[in-house]
Amino acid sequence: MAARMLASAFVLEGKSVASFPMYGFERRGAPVVAFTRIDDKPIREKTQIYNPDCLIVIDPGLLTLPTLFTGLKPESAFILNTPKKLTEQPDKNLKIGGAVNATQIAVDEIGRDIPNTCLLGAFAAATGWVQLQSLLDCLPDYLSGDILERNLKSAERGYREVEVIKW
Amino acid sequence: MVSAQKGQVRVITGNAVGAYGAMLCRPEVVAAYPITPQSEIAELLSQFKADGVLDGEYVEVEGENSAMNVVLAASVAGARTFTATSSYGLVFMYDALQETSGFRAPVVMVNANRETPGIHAVSSGQQDLISARDTGWIQIIVENDQEILDQIIMAYRLAEDYDIQLPIMVNYDGFYLSYLAEAVEIPNIEDVDAFLAPLKQQPERQKLVPGVAIGCGTHGMEMGYVEARYKHCQALERVKGKVDEIDKAFGDYFGRYYGGQIEEYRTDDADIVILASGSATGTVRTVIDTKREQGIKVGLIKLRLFRPFPAERLIGVLKGKKAIGVIDRSLCFGWKYGPMCMELRALSPEIGPAPILSYIDGLANLDITVPHIGRVIDEVSAAAQGKPYQEVTWIPMEE
Numbered sequence: 174m175a176a177r178m179l180a181s182a183f184v185l186e187g188k189s190v191a192s193f194p195m196y197g198f199e200r201r202g203a204p205v206v207a208f209t210r211i212d213d214k215p216i217r218e219k220t221q222i223y224n225p226d227c228l229i230v231i232d233p234g235l236l237t238l239p240t241l242f243t244g245l246k247p248e249s250a251f252i253l254n255t256p257k258k259l260t261e262q263p264d265k266n267l268k269i270g271g272a273v274n275a276t277q278i279a280v281d282e283i284g285r286d287i288p289n290t291c292l293l294g295a296f297a298a299a300t301g302w303v304q305l306q307s308l309l310d311c312l313p314d315y316l317s318g319d320i321l322e323r324n325l326k327s328a329e330r331g332y333r334e335v336e337v338i339k340w
Numbered sequence: 341m342v343s344a345q346k347g348q349v350r351v352i353t354g355n356a357v358g359a360y361g362a363m364l365c366r367p368e369v370v371a372a373y374p375i376t377p378q379s380e381i382a383e384l385l386s387q388f389k390a391d392g393v394l395d396g397e398y399v400e401v402e403g404e405n406s407a408m409n410v411v412l413a414a415s416v417a418g419a420r421t422f423t424a425t426s427s428y429g430l431v432f433m434y435d436a437l438q439e440t441s442g443f444r445a446p447v448v449m450v451n452a453n454r455e456t457p458g459i460h461a462v463s464s465g466q467q468d469l470i471s472a473r474d475t476g477w478i479q480i481i482v483e484n485d486q487e488i489l490d491q492i493i494m495a496y497r498l499a500e501d502y503d504i505q506l507p508i509m510v511n512y513d514g515f516y517l518s519y520l521a522e523a524v525e526i527p528n529i530e531d532v533d534a535f536l537a538p539l540k541q542q543p544e545r546q547k548l549v550p551g552v553a554i555g556c557g558t559h560g561m562e563m564g565y566v567e568a569r570y571k572h573c574q575a576l577e578r579v580k581g582k583v584d585e586i587d588k589a590f591g592d593y594f595g596r597y598y599g600g601q602i603e604e605y606r607t608d609d610a611d612i613v614i615l616a617s618g619s620a621t622g623t624v625r626t627v628i629d630t631k632r633e634q635g636i637k638v639g640l641i642k643l644r645l646f647r648p649f650p651a652e653r654l655i656g657v658l659k660g661k662k663a664i665g666v667i668d669r670s671l672c673f674g675w676k677y678g679p680m681c682m683e684l685r686a687l688s689p690e691i692g693p694a695p696i697l698s699y700i701d702g703l704a705n706l707d708i709t710v711p712h713i714g715r716v717i718d719e720v721s722a723a724a725q726g727k728p729y730q731e732v733t734w735i736p737m738e739e
Contacts (some may be wrong), residue, residue, distance in 0.1 A: 311351075
């Protein structure tokens with residue numbers, strides 16, 4: 174869902190997008206990898222992404238995966254949900270790091286560990302590739318009422334509270 | 341006919357697009373059972389019904405076999421119908437699929453392609469559509485979200501054409517397209533009404549009417565059977581030209597053309613041609629552009645119409661080419677070539693002596709990647725220069 178929201182925000186800024194997740198059965202809590210392409214031109218490729226410009230990790234437990242950073246482009250960005258500081262450069266291809274305690278912010282604002290919108294705010298702040306306002310403007314396409322308000326706050330806090338590191 | 345108004349652009353998934361496409365055509369009876377990776381379409385259509393956006397009946401069924409029988413019966417009673425399925429759901433309605441085409445009922449169904457039973461792969465692949473190849477349905481395969489929507493609208497115009505009256509299956513790759521969010525222009529419903537209006541100008545098809553006794557369906561022995569099957573096959577032959585006509589009419593009105601039975605990309609001056617279908621064809625185009633820069637004259641045929649098989653147009657493009665590569669996202673049990681390659685090889689006498697190389701790739705959520713396609717083009721190019729080649733390659737088995 175976060176990947177789709179991100180795609181919608183880029184569409185508001187006139188970009189072409191293509192975003193899809195890969196998973197097996199439809200069930201909550203299952204492992205998911207999701208891909209989002211953003212371009213000025215129409216996007217034709219429909220493959221998974223092997224050489225990303227940015228990696229967003231929602232579950233910090235995945236940091237133990239030996240293949241987590243495989244294929245990153247040089248000077249790429251990394252956004253991590255973590256209660257810790259991001260000090261050491263986790264991979265030599267990383268240029269920008271963004272660390273935010275999105276789980277805590279989500280629990281504070283939404284009442285549950287759904288850190289997605291917070292991480293999108295952190296993404297906007299760390300990369301500067303998309304305006305925070307575009308993210309906020311696209312959320313009503315996905316959420317409404319109280320849960321929308323809570324997610325707007327969560328995204329804004331992600332934007333403000335992310336710790337950005339340049340390597 | 342003037343042009344359609346600009347529609348609303350939304351970032352939605354292929355499944356959501358399928359639900360919007362169906363709703364815009366105002367089906368009178370919808371019956372569907374959720375299955376991965378199609379579930380969202382069944383959910384959304386029932387939501388449309390609950391919200392009053394969908395006027396037609398939404399029949400909750402206990403499985404896909406019932407879904408198809410419900411829409412078959414409704415269609416025979418004269419209703420416009422819609423259903424959606426995938427994989428296990430498709431094979432669970434196998435008898436009903438054949439009843440539906442045997443009844444000449446113009447049902448429109450989308451099928452989010454997924455691997456079929458035997459090995460429980462909840463993953464993308466076109467084996468399900470191949471398993472329904474000989475059910476008498478029209479089968480079309482699309483490439484992206486916008487094409488899902490546009491093809492559903494075109495599907496009604498085709499299925500309900502008085503000269504056709506056959507069910508049609510609109511196929512899109514599960515996972516790759518069913519879950520893919522892209523910006524899609526959703527036409528105004530009045531414009532869809534206008535595009536489908538010519539169906540109202542034609543003679544009314546025969547339908548069940550309470551109190552009127554008619555023969556319906558085909559209980560045909562001997563010549564009764566033969567005549568019904570012959571007419572069914574003749575109607576499928578007529579589909580080919582109709583698909584091209586409807587594509588042109590759609591493009592003239594909505595501004596988007598898809599090539600009809602097949603879509604060509606850089607084939608005019610090509611020495612070699614890649615035949616592929618579905619979501620992988622966009623990736624093939626990008627690799628073709630790269631290979632062209634390296635001096636390889638390569639083009640693409642995107643196979644849109646799988647049943648009936650667009651023999652004449654394929655021969656028209658491929659006659660005289662030096663070599664052909666076919667990428668199948670499915671396999672044949674009992675033939676070494678991929679299914680689409682096998683079909684194409686039946687045209688060899690008309691196409692000429694060009695080597696035809698069969699590639700099986702992209703099964704069970706494995707990607708048809710840029711390097712894979714690059715390899716295919718390089719090998720087909722070498723074969724065109726008279727070098728030895730392997731007839732059939734299961735790409736993932738060689739990595």
